[in-house]
Amino acid sequence: MTIKDIASRANVSVSTVSRCLNDSPLVARETKQRIVDIARDADFQFNANARGLSKSQVGTIAIILPDDYDKFNVYFYHSALHNHLRRSLEREDVDLIVGFSRNRFSHVDNIRKLVGSKKVDGLILVTPGIPRDTERFLKSENMPYVFSHYPPPSARSDVDRVYVDHHKGGMSVGELMANNGYRRVIGFHDRGAPPEFEQRLEGLKIGFSMADHELELREVEATSSFESGFELATDPVRGLHEADAIFGLNDLMAMGVVYGLQSRGVRVPADVAVVGYDDTPLAGMIVPRLTTVRQPSEEIAFLTCERLLEVIRDRQRGVPHVPRHIALQPQLIIRETCPAQGGAGG
Amino acid sequence: MTIKDIASRANVSVSTVSRCLNDSPLVARETKQRIVDIARDADFQFNANARGLSKSQVGTIAIILPDDYDKFNVYFYHSALHNHLRRSLEREDVDLIVGFSRNRFSHVDNIRKLVGSKKVDGLILVTPGIPRDTERFLKSENMPYVFSHYPPPSARSDVDRVYVDHHKGGMSVGELMANNGYRRVIGFHDRGAPPEFEQRLEGLKIGFSMADHELELREVEATSSFESGFELATDPVRGLHEADAIFGLNDLMAMGVVYGLQSRGVRVPADVAVVGYDDTPLAGMIVPRLTTVRQPSEEIAFLTCERLLEVIRDRQRGVPHVPRHIALQPQLIIRETCPAQGGAGG
DNA sequence: GCAATTCTTGCAACCGTGTGCAAGATTTCA
DNA sequence: TGAAATCTTGCACACGGTTGCAAGAATTGC
Numbered sequence: 001m002t003i004k005d006i007a008s009r010a011n012v013s014v015s016t017v018s019r020c021l022n023d024s025p026l027v028a029r030e031t032k033q034r035i036v037d038i039a040r041d042a043d044f045q046f047n048a049n050a051r052g053l054s055k056s057q058v059g060t061i062a063i064i065l066p067d068d069y070d071k072f073n074v075y076f077y078h079s080a081l082h083n084h085l086r087r088s089l090e091r092e093d094v095d096l097i098v099g100f101s102r103n104r105f106s107h108v109d110n111i112r113k114l115v116g117s118k119k120v121d122g123l124i125l126v127t128p129g130i131p132r133d134t135e136r137f138l139k140s141e142n143m144p145y146v147f148s149h150y151p152p153p154s155a156r157s158d159v160d161r162v163y164v165d166h167h168k169g170g171m172s173v174g175e176l177m178a179n180n181g182y183r184r185v186i187g188f189h190d191r192g193a194p195p196e197f198e199q200r201l202e203g204l205k206i207g208f209s210m211a212d213h214e215l216e217l218r219e220v221e222a223t224s225s226f227e228s229g230f231e232l233a234t235d236p237v238r239g240l241h242e243a244d245a246i247f248g249l250n251d252l253m254a255m256g257v258v259y260g261l262q263s264r265g266v267r268v269p270a271d272v273a274v275v276g277y278d279d280t281p282l283a284g285m286i287v288p289r290l291t292t293v294r295q296p297s298e299e300i301a302f303l304t305c306e307r308l309l310e311v312i313r314d315r316q317r318g319v320p321h322v323p324r325h326i327a328l329q330p331q332l333i334i335r336e337t338c339p340a341q342g343g344a345g346g
Numbered sequence: 347m348t349i350k351d352i353a354s355r356a357n358v359s360v361s362t363v364s365r366c367l368n369d370s371p372l373v374a375r376e377t378k379q380r381i382v383d384i385a386r387d388a389d390f391q392f393n394a395n396a397r398g399l400s401k402s403q404v405g406t407i408a409i410i411l412p413d414d415y416d417k418f419n420v421y422f423y424h425s426a427l428h429n430h431l432r433r434s435l436e437r438e439d440v441d442l443i444v445g446f447s448r449n450r451f452s453h454v455d456n457i458r459k460l461v462g463s464k465k466v467d468g469l470i471l472v473t474p475g476i477p478r479d480t481e482r483f484l485k486s487e488n489m490p491y492v493f494s495h496y497p498p499p500s501a502r503s504d505v506d507r508v509y510v511d512h513h514k515g516g517m518s519v520g521e522l523m524a525n526n527g528y529r530r531v532i533g534f535h536d537r538g539a540p541p542e543f544e545q546r547l548e549g550l551k552i553g554f555s556m557a558d559h560e561l562e563l564r565e566v567e568a569t570s571s572f573e574s575g576f577e578l579a580t581d582p583v584r585g586l587h588e589a590d591a592i593f594g595l596n597d598l599m600a601m602g603v604v605y606g607l608q609s610r611g612v613r614v615p616a617d618v619a620v621v622g623y624d625d626t627p628l629a630g631m632i633v634p635r636l637t638t639v640r641q642p643s644e645e646i647a648f649l650t651c652e653r654l655l656e657v658i659r660d661r662q663r664g665v666p667h668v669p670r671h672i673a674l675q676p677q678l679i680i681r682e683t684c685p686a687q688g689g690a691g692g
Numbered sequence: 693g694c695a696a697t698t699c700t701t702g703c704a705a706c707c708g709t710g711t712g713c714a715a716g717a718t719t720t721c722a
Numbered sequence: 723t724g725a726a727a728t729c730t731t732g733c734a735c736a737c738g739g740t741t742g743c744a745a746g747a748a749t750t751g752c
Contacts, residue, residue, distance in 0.1 A: 001462075002737095002738055002739080003738070003739065004738075004739090012701075012702085013701070013702045013703080014702090014738085014739075014740095015701075015702060015703080015704095015739095015740080015741075016700085016701060016702075017739095018738095018739060018740060018741085019701090019740090019741090022740085024741095026699085026700070026701085027699095027700070027701080028699075028700060028701090031700080031701090043458075043462070045458075045459065045462030045463050046463060046738085046739075047399070047463060047464050047737085047738050047739070048395075048398075048463040048464055048465045049394075049395040049396070049397075049398035049399045049404065049464055049465075049737085049738075049739095050395070050399055050707090050737075050738035050739040050740090051395075051738080051739060051740085052394075052395035052707090052739095053393070053395045053396055053399060053706090053707045053708065053709095053737090053738080053739075053740090054706075054707050054738080054739050054740045054741085055707090055739085055740065056707095058395065058465075059463075060443070060465065082444065086446055093459075095443050095445070095460065095465060096443060096444055096445075097406070097441050097442060097443050097444075098428065098442055098443075098444050099441065099442075100432055112389075112391070113391065113439075114441065116347075116389070116391030117391050117392060117393060117394040117405075118393050118394055118395055118708095119394045119395075119404075119406065119441060226627075226628075226631045230631075252631075255631070256631070259631070259632070259633050262633065263633070281572075282572075282628065285572045285576075285598075285601070285602070285605070286605075286632070287605050287608070287609070348707095348708055348709085349708070349709065350708075350709095358731075358732085359731070359732045359733080360708085360709075360710095360732090361709095361710080361711075361731075361732060361733080361734095362730085362731060362732075363709095364708095364709060364710060364711085365710090365711090365731090368709095368710080370711095372711095372729085372730070372731085373729095373730070373731080374729075374730060374731090377730080377731090392708085392709075393707085393708050393709070395707085395708075395709095396707075396708030396709045396710090396737090397708080397709060397710080398709095398737090399707090399708080399709075399710095399736090399737045399738065399739090400708080400709050400710045400711085400736070400737050401709080401710065401737090402737095464738095
């Protein structure tokens, strides 16, 4: 079933059919109605390949995810991302290719292939950044792209980006801890992790200073996994139990810390408070329920997609491209592992 | 950069270039080498749209996921599925479109659109089945597809399918419980869930009878969520604590049961044993660690993909299509919530 | 009522790649 | 050495849709 078939059924030329189905103003009103009806009855579908060839519009975008995305435990994040992306995509009748990258900081292979083969109209890049030459490549191909999730690595703002202000996230944790009277706090470094993790610790410090309290921060090397948290918490040498409060790298790692401490008889939050990051669905389910910082993943997904589709539309219409940064605020979710007031004595 | 550009650089016709880059035997060996070198130097990429138009090969497949897939908590499953799918796909240089369906049992909208628009070479259907007319549509379009994850709803075997034998999964749980001396067991029904859940209970019964023990099974209505398990376990009327052992609908629901029981002072497994299903990564992390049945999601993903690519290749070569059923065995993972021997007294 | 204008439609070229067919070049064989 | 067989290459059309241009049809204005 092609427009040629429709054309012969309706006794008009293919050009006319094409114009009718594309809602062109160059056809008579009655003709358009007639053709549209015939096409609907015949269950007509445009051939995306043919369209992609003649226009430069295939009705597909790609999202490029970090290769090690299970390592960073963003299962939940990406599920949310998918689910919410979908809403926008369905409305605009756009399909989604999911790509991965060997290297979290490059994504290069996949991008060049997808873009070079003209399979997509635009890209969502879940990465802090891409190499210069890849960026040049995308510009030369005139390919729209939006960075998502990761904050900008520097002050550059000549690309579109939707992200969470992790400074703010860390700050709210800092304020909570400070107001609870905690002073000796443990935070973590993950060498392999993206820069946002550092920003959270920066925020933590600022939160303390804003609350006008002294912070005695100890920084420990770890990774973003449950096991890492569990091991550190059970290791007597690391002395995690000697802190007032612990700021985990993410929810899963924080859960590891909680269970690790409990297995040594340390009470949470009575002896040590613990705060996670992400607010994965599990955070509210485990016992004790985890205090954490909610990443607005639905909004990120939604806004990233909306922005990309907007950039694509603008490009088609010849509207000059003005990059935008859209920063979202994370939200402190206070539960049991670090309560609102003076939980230290509980 | 098109084959036309390559052609003029090499002073040959586009046909020759096309043949060289497709490794046709109809070109001279030296010519082929020369052209391939030029193409590589020029970073040439085939235009997937043009290819899709002339051949019927776009190098993209789609996976159609159930719309309510967060409801059934298969986050982890699908992450695994993605990650393992990817291996096969990268090797064959195929891209993946992720589609969703409004209705878990139909998928129809998305399938017709994706297939009708010629965006994909084949489909992975994560669903127990599709309506007859959709199946006819796929046949008439000669579109390869493989069902994945869900067991066949009936004895029909005229479609490709890769799935887990949940009968066996239930059986192994039944045997474990029977051998542990448990007799009064609670299982669950979820009205909205696919048929596989019934099969697990069937398997449970068979497991008991094989161990030559009496089973006193009580069946309770529930849903596959953490909350559902938690609520049932904390509700004194439902009397979940009066059982010897409980077989959850999945890991998350089982975790809800564990925490619900514990919050009422019921000890797991000393008073009541609990078994989950899926073996999500969390099952081994929570305290007490969850005894569960591992779904071999990596193998399912891998084998589904391999099978689909095989069917696609066969179709191209004109090999007649012989559908296959590939059933995988789930594996009992014995941990703390239902130990191996006589944990009832522990 | 006729010319000018506006509507409506079809022709034909194009997007990038694949392939049957034919023709020229080369090799094989007697 | 000449005919037959085989290699190698290019032409031209096909895939399904879009779009500039021109021409015919309908409408407008005087």
